[in-house]
Amino acid sequence: MRKLRIGVIDLICKSSNPGLYGRIMDANLVSIMPQVVSVWCEQEGHEVTHEIFTGSQNLAELIPEDLDLVFINSFTQASLRAYSLSNMFRSRGAVTALGGPHARSYPQDAQKYFDYVLGLTDKTIIHEVLSDCSQHRPLGLYLTAQKHPTELPGVKERWKFIEQTLKKAPLIKIVPMIFSLGCTYTCGFCVDSAVDHQQLDLESIKEDLRFLLTKFKKPRVGLHDPNFGMKFNTLMDAIEDAVPPGSIDFIAESSLSMLSEPHLKRLKHNGFKAMMPGIESWFDMGNKSKTGRKTGMEKVRQVADHVNLIMEYIPYVQTNFVIGLDTDEGKEPFECTKKFIDLAPGAFPAYSLLSAFGQSAPLNIEYQRADRMIPLPFHFLNNNQGMNLGVKNYSWLDFYDNYIDLVKHSFTWKAIYSRYKANKGAIPRWMNVLRAVSSEGFGRIKYHSNMYQMFENDCQFLAFFNQETTEVPEFYLNKIRGDLKDIWEWLPEGALYHDPKAFLKSEEKIKQEELAIEKAIID
Numbered sequence: 329m330r331k332l333r334i335g336v337i338d339l340i341c342k343s344s345n346p347g348l349y350g351r352i353m354d355a356n357l358v359s360i361m362p363q364v365v366s367v368w369c370e371q372e373g374h375e376v377t378h379e380i381f382t383g384s385q386n387l388a389e390l391i392p393e394d395l396d397l398v399f400i401n402s403f404t405q406a407s408l409r410a411y412s413l414s415n416m417f418r419s420r421g422a423v424t425a426l427g428g429p430h431a432r433s434y435p436q437d438a439q440k441y442f443d444y445v446l447g448l449t450d451k452t453i454i455h456e457v458l459s460d461c462s463q464h465r466p467l468g469l470y471l472t473a474q475k476h477p478t479e480l481p482g483v484k485e486r487w488k489f490i491e492q493t494l495k496k497a498p499l500i501k502i503v504p505m506i507f508s509l510g511c512t513y514t515c516g517f518c519v520d521s522a523v524d525h526q527q528l529d530l531e532s533i534k535e536d537l538r539f540l541l542t543k544f545k546k547p548r549v550g551l552h553d554p555n556f557g558m559k560f561n562t563l564m565d566a567i568e569d570a571v572p573p574g575s576i577d578f579i580a581e582s583s584l585s586m587l588s589e590p591h592l593k594r595l596k597h598n599g600f601k602a603m604m605p606g607i608e609s610w611f612d613m614g615n616k617s618k619t620g621r622k623t624g625m626e627k628v629r630q631v632a633d634h635v636n637l638i639m640e641y642i643p644y645v646q647t648n649f650v651i652g653l654d655t656d657e658g659k660e661p662f663e664c665t666k667k668f669i670d671l672a673p674g675a676f677p678a679y680s681l682l683s684a685f686g687q688s689a690p691l692n693i694e695y696q697r698a699d700r701m702i703p704l705p706f707h708f709l710n711n712n713q714g715m716n717l718g719v720k721n722y723s724w725l726d727f728y729d730n731y732i733d734l735v736k737h738s739f740t741w742k743a744i745y746s747r748y749k750a751n752k753g754a755i756p757r758w759m760n761v762l763r764a765v766s767s768e769g770f771g772r773i774k775y776h777s778n779m780y781q782m783f784e785n786d787c788q789f790l791a792f793f794n795q796e797t798t799e800v801p802e803f804y805l806n807k808i809r810g811d812l813k814d815i816w817e818w819l820p821e822g823a824l825y826h827d828p829k830a831f832l833k834s835e836e837k838i839k840q841e842e843l844a845i846e847k848a849i850i851d
Contacts, residue, residue, distance in 0.1 A: 329372070329373075329458065329459055331373055331374055331375065332369075332374040332375070332396040332397050332458065332461060333374075333375050333377075333392065333394060333395050333396050333397075334369050334374050334375065334376045334377070334395065334396065334397045334398070334399070335376075335377045335378075335379070335391045335392070335395045335397070335398040335399070335417075335422075336362050336365055336366045336369070336376060336377070336378045336379070336398075336399045336401075337362070337379050337380075337381065337387060337391065337398065337399070337400045337401065337413065338358055338359055338362040338363075338378075338379070338380045338381070338401045339381050339400065339401060339402045339403070339406040339409055339410055340354050340355070340357050340358060340359075340380055340381060340382050340406075341354050341381055341382050341383040341406065342403075342405045342406040342408070342409055342707060342710075342811055343383055343811035344383055344384075344811060344812070344813040344814070344815075345383065345810070345811065345813075346382060346383035346384065347766050347767045347771065348762065348766050349762055349763055349766040349767060349768065350382070350383060350766075350767070351382075351383070351384070351498070352498060352499055352500070352762070353497075353500065354382040354383065355380065355382050355493060355494070355496040355497035355498075356497050356500060356501070356502040356550065358380055358493050358504055359401050359428060359504075359552075360480070360486075360504050360505075360506055360552055361401060361427060361428065361449065362378070362380075362399070362401040362427075362428075362489075363378070363481075363486040363489040363490065363504075364480050364481050364486065365399055365401075365427070365449070365454060366378045366486075366489050367481040367485050367486055367489075368451050368454045368455075368481070369399075369454065369458065372454075372455065372458055374458065377390075377391060377392060377395070378489045378492065379391060380493055380496065381406075381409075382496065386814075387413065388416065388814075391417075393420055394420075395417065395420070395422045396422060396423065396461060397422060397423045397424075397425065397457070397458070397461050398413075398414070398417045398422050398423070398424045398425070399424075399425045399426075399427060400413060400414065400424065400425070400426050400427070400428075400442075401426075401427050401428035402426065402428050402429070402430045402431075403428060403429045403430060403710070404429060404430045404433055404434065404685055404686075404706050404709045404710070405706065405707060405708070405709055405710035405713075406430075407430040407434070407438070407706045407707075408705070408706055408707050408808060408812065408819060408823055408824070409812060409815060410426060410430065410441075411438075411441045411819060411820055411823045412812060412815040412816070412818040412819045412820070412823075413815065413818070414426070414441050414442050415441065415818045415819070415820050416815070416818045418443075419818075423443045423444075423461055423462065423463055424441075424442045424443050424444070425442060425443060425444035425445070425446060425457055426438050426441075426442040426444070426445050426446065426468075427446040427449055429685070429688065430706070431445045431446050431447060432447050432448070432472075432687075432688055433685040433686035433687060433688040434685075434686040434687075434706070434826065434830065435447065435470050435686075435687070436827070436830040436831075436834055437686075437826045437827070437830060438468070439467045439468040439469075439470060440466065440467065440468075440820075440822075441468075441820055441823065442468045443462070443463055443464045443465065443468045443469065444457050444464065444468055444469050444470075444471060445468050445469070445470045445471070446471055446472065447470065447471070447472025447473070448472050448473040448474070448475060448476055449471075449472075449473060449477075450473045450476070450477040451477065452473065453471050453472070453473055456471060457471070475524065475526075476509040476510065476526055478526070479528065479529055479532070480506070480528065482505075482532045482533070482535065482536040483503060483505060483536035483539060483540060484535065484536055484539045487539075487543075490503060490504070500548065500755070501548065502548045502549065502550040502579065503540060503547055503548065503549050503550065504549075504550050504552055505533075505536065505549050505550070505551055505552065506528065506551065506552040506553055507527070507528055507533055507551060507553050507556065507563055508525060508526060508527050508528060508553045508554075508556070508558060508559070508563075509525070509526045509528065509553075509554070510524050510525040510526050510554065511525055511554045511555045511558070525558050527558075527559055527562070530562070530563075530566045533566055533570070534566055534567075534569060534570035535570075537549075537567065537570040537571045537576060538570055538571060540576065541571060541575060541576070546575065546576065546577065547576050547577070548576075548577045548578075548579070548601075549576055549577065549578050549579070550579045551578060551579065551580040551581070553580065553581065554581070555581065555582060555583055555586075556580035556581060556582045556586075557580070557582045557583075557586040557587075557591070558586075560586060560591055560594075564594050564595075564598060567598050568598060573597050573598055573599065574597070574598065574599040575599065576599050577599050577600075577601045578595075578598070578599055578600045578601065578602075579600075579601060579602040579603075579604075579644075580600060580602070580603055580604070581603070581604040581605075581606075582603055582604070582605055583605060583606060584605045584606075584607070584631065584634055584635075587603065587605060587634070587638055589637060589641075592637070592638060592640075592641040592642065593641060595641065595642065596641040596642065600642055601642065601643050601644060601756075602642065602643070602644035602645070602646070602756075603638060603642045603644075603645055603646075604645075604646040604647075604648060604678070605635075605638070605645070605647060605648070606647075606648040607631055607647050607648060607649055607668075608648065608649060608650045608653075609649075609650060609653050609655060609656070609661075610623060610624055610627050610628060610660075610661055610664040610665070611623045611624065611653075611655040611656065611661065612653065612655045624660060624664060625664060625667065627664075628664045628665075628667050628668050628671065629671065631668065631672075632667075632668050632671035632672040633671075635647060635672040635674075635675050636671075636672050636674070639672075639674045639675070639750070639751075643751065643752055643753050643755075643756045644676075644751065644755075644756040644759065644760075645674065645675045645676070646675065646676045646677075646678050647668075647672070647675045647676070647677055647678065648678045648680065649665060649677060649678065649679050649680065650680050650681075650682055651679050651680065651681050651682065651731060651734075652681055652682035652715055652719050652722075652727065652731075653682055654720045654721070656720075656721060656722075657721040657722075658721070659730060662730040662731070662733065662734045665677070665734055666734060666737045666738075669737060669738050669743060673743070673746035673747055673749075673750045674747060674750030674751050675747075676747065676760050676763060677738050678768070679712065679731075679734070679735065679738075679772075680711035680712065681711055681712055681714070681715045681731075682715060682717065682719075683709055683711055683714075683715055683716050683717070684696075684701065684716060684717050685709060686830065686831050687830075687831035687834075692831060693831055693832055693835060695717050696828065696829045696831055696832040697832055699795075700717045700718045701716060701717055701828035701829060702715070702716045702717060702718065702792070702793055702795060702828065703716075703798050703800075703825060703826060703827075703828045704716040704804075705800055705804055705808065705824055705825075705826075706826065707804070707807070707808050707811065708804060708807075712772060713775065714779075716828065718793075718794075718795065724783045724790065724793055724794075725780070725783050725784060728776060728779055728780045728783060729780065731776060732773065732776050732777055732780060735769075735772055735773050735776065736773055738769070739764045739769035739770060739773065743764075744760070744761060744764045744765075744769075747760045747761075747764070748760065748761060778803075782801070782803055786801070786803070788801055789801045789803060798825070800824055800825070805824070808824070
């Protein structure tokens with residue numbers, strides 16, 4: 329195999345205009361797999377340039393022009409930037425590959441703009457790409473493993489790329505780690521619901537934790553586990569065996585069901601400073617919140633008590649909600665969340681609008697079969713700038729009226745001050761204030777208030793969301809142009825539009841081919 333000149337790009341941000349919170353924190357939102365791919369490429373003897381994009385960098389200047397192969401990692405919201413970069417690098421003679429959430433969610437669309445589109449990716453898949461490294465056009469080659477890798481290069485092996493990224497984090501520096509893959513819960517809207525839970529090697533984890541103490545006086549670690557603590561005692565034993573209690577600050581995402589008081593005491597003992605439990609819904613998923621069959625205000629009170637208990641042990645808590653679920657109807661879901669904000673004032677509420685990301689989750693094919701999909705440009709599929717499926721029990725005006733009211737309630741100056749008082753420590757307090765006054769609070773109120781006005785006054789905008797037209801509203805086109813800026817000229821023709829039923833059509837095609845084979849065998 330010839331030695332290749334390879335670029336690996338992690339698109340953390342979609343916009344060239346990051347907000348204040350983004351400028352401070354985006355460099356800490358790196359994905360682990362681009363670093364893993366960089367390590368695997370170097371292990372095969374290739375020359376690697378690794379870069380992240382947080383909005384302020386000019387990738388055209390940072391990435392060499394004479395690359396043979398470019399890997400791009402992208403969430404769906406940054407996919408139009410990924411498509412533009414692929415077009416630019418292809419024009420220079422490079423072969424391009426897309427990985428990450430967008431590649432897993434929308435492979436049929438991505439194949440039009442990349443030579444390789446990678447689903448679940450292991451070292452064998454990367455070796456196949458490196459060995460072939462050839463153009464596949466007009467449709468790229470889709471490659472996916474049957475499951476996640478059983479092992480990944482750890483912090484010590486990835487350190488060169490981690491250190492390079494941390495230099496771009498101006499204030500808070502967080503090292504990305506992962507202890508496990510997949511999840512045991514089966515939430516139909518979640519990408520990990522169909523992925524078996526898998527514990528990574530504990531000895532490697534312990535070695536990495538010890539290694540970090542040689543690099544920082546007190547490291548901060550962000551755990552990328554989809555649901556931390558599935559094997560709670562095993563993981564805690566490993567941490568306690570590796571490093572002194574409290575010598576590392578940890579941030580993790582977990583379910584409320586995992587955060588019992590005995591577990592919270594052990595988490596505090598081992599330096600866990602931030603937790604992000606998913607509440608999701610007041611009328612469903614009681615197993616994740618450990619509320620059983622309780623719903624509505626009864627569930628609100630129990631969850632609020634639980635979150636207040638968590639905050640006695642964990643300084644920073646973010647509670648995650650999914651807005652617009654099919655179980656929601658009327659004002660009650662929104663009023664329940666407002667009541668929760670009042671009863672648990674210290675928790676930062678993170679709201680996600682229900683969205684269906686292609687073939688990423690089992691429930692999505694049912695949405696497509698029911699003809700509920702809206703061809704919202706990928707650029708706005710980030711769980712907060714728009715929904716790409718018709719909301720079941722509301723008109724658009726009613727839905728946004730309730731949602732804006734909820735967000736306003738969450739980020740009044742009174743609520744911000746209550747959150748400030750309820751938290752302990754400078755970082756949790758000021759992080760909540762910063763998030764509230766930037767894009768996640770005030771910015772979201774402004775954005776969705778504009779959306780409401782568009783629904784109320786723009787017939788073409790409303791027709792688009794009512795699936796009466798597929799023409800993308802000018803409101804969105806202007807925002808895409810503003811975010812892509814200099815890379816806009818490289819956006820491939822047709823990239824603003826995609827088939828929202830591509831997953832359903834691909835599954836039906838597979839079934840037809842299987843039936844044809846069966847018929848041929850019988851005949």
